[in-house]
Amino acid sequence: MSDSLDPIVAAWADRIRAAAADRIALHVRGGGSKDFYGRSVRGERFDTTDYRGIVAYEPTELVVTVRAGTPLAELEAELAAKGQMLAFEPPHFGSGATVGGAVAAGLSGPRRAAAGALRDFVLGVKLLDGRGEVLRFGGQVMKNVAGYDVSRLMAGSLGTLGVLLEVSLKVLPRPVAEATLRFDLGEAEAIGRLNAWGGRPLPISASAWADGALTVRLSGAEAAVQAALADLGGERVGADEAAAFWLGVREQTLPWFGAGVGGGALWRLSMPSAAAPLKLGGERFMEWGGAQRWLRSTEPAGRIRERAAQLGGHATLFRGGDRSGAVFHPLPAPLLAIHRRLKDAFDPADIFNPGRLHQDF
Numbered sequence: 001m002s003d004s005l006d007p008i009v010a011a012w013a014d015r016i017r018a019a020a021a022d023r024i025a026l027h028v029r030g031g032g033s034k035d036f037y038g039r040s041v042r043g044e045r046f047d048t049t050d051y052r053g054i055v056a057y058e059p060t061e062l063v064v065t066v067r068a069g070t071p072l073a074e075l076e077a078e079l080a081a082k083g084q085m086l087a088f089e090p091p092h093f094g095s096g097a098t099v100g101g102a103v104a105a106g107l108s109g110p111r112r113a114a115a116g117a118l119r120d121f122v123l124g125v126k127l128l129d130g131r132g133e134v135l136r137f138g139g140q141v142m143k144n145v146a147g148y149d150v151s152r153l154m155a156g157s158l159g160t161l162g163v164l165l166e167v168s169l170k171v172l173p174r175p176v177a178e179a180t181l182r183f184d185l186g187e188a189e190a191i192g193r194l195n196a197w198g199g200r201p202l203p204i205s206a207s208a209w210a211d212g213a214l215t216v217r218l219s220g221a222e223a224a225v226q227a228a229l230a231d232l233g234g235e236r237v238g239a240d241e242a243a244a245f246w247l248g249v250r251e252q253t254l255p256w257f258g259a260g261v262g263g264g265a266l267w268r269l270s271m272p273s274a275a276a277p278l279k280l281g282g283e284r285f286m287e288w289g290g291a292q293r294w295l296r297s298t299e300p301a302g303r304i305r306e307r308a309a310q311l312g313g314h315a316t317l318f319r320g321g322d323r324s325g326a327v328f329h330p331l332p333a334p335l336l337a338i339h340r341r342l343k344d345a346f347d348p349a350d351i352f353n354p355g356r357l358h359q360d361f
Helices: 005-024 072-081 097-103 150-152 185-198 222-232 239-251 301-310 333-346
Strands: 026-029 042-046 052-056 063-067 120-127 134-138 164-172 177-184 204-210 215-220 233-239 265-270 283-287 294-298 314-319
Touching: 005 026, 005 042, 005 120, 005 164, 005 215, 052 072, 063 072, 063 097, 097 164, 097 333, 120 150, 134 150, 150 301, 164 233, 177 222, 177 239, 185 204, 185 283, 204 239, 233 239, 265 301, 301 314
Parallel strands: 026 042
Antiparallel strands: 052 063, 063 164, 120 134, 120 164, 177 215, 177 233, 204 215, 204 283, 265 294, 265 314, 283 294
């Protein structure tokens, strides 16, 4: 196959086959900006940053294919030059963030509730599996999907299924106009207001609530943004301040996310947007119209997960805490069995990031 002619891919394939034969764990890693995420990592470092560059970019087709080791900032700069963007606003969490790392982590930023999650924009992938074979899934158009959408399995897999080589992503035009509003609201009132707005044709592209203040971003056509500004009221936030705020939300550089705030570990809770306030000890931060709740707390993990389940959601230990145990919400046995079969199919020798997602694999 043509990929075997690439010296980097060939060398990687040889190393994978040798590791599989000797049962040597490999820590598949790009820039390392998300090493904190998931369970504790072990294995020999397998650096993917040498395999980089934009393979194909068709602005008129709203699709880009890029090698996984490409710096995320480099791709975003290229898209911005054409007036386009990654609509899911992937967090970088560091200057070394790569495209492959963003896909493997599966994390989306402030615009996720309006635009969709990272996995919704993955059109196709090329990867090396645990046998050192190059596999291709999906394509470069949205309609190129038949049967199981295997390419989207890579989103959030944290490198446990293979080494990503290339990713094809759908991109979108940058909005013509944006504006940010701020409201003084308590948590319950903010949840109610966001859900009421969610049922209306408003151009809300992001929301964030903390410490009695709800901040909302409007994006779209100039007329739509201006009409929403007049309709919603609130305090208008200056453009520079707004840009810094939403970047701080995406990258978790706002003071609220500081390690000392509230004490304890940082939890990420996913739940229905209309779910009631958490009523757990600690500090709370809310995004995505109420569907994503952040909690800085010293509460026991069992109590946090129990409360999340009561509200129809689940909880992930995002930063800090004990990363040797269950970091992600425990899966029901049938779903865990499906994960195990997928792992066995892609990585039969269990060499890729073992234990990163769950203790069993």
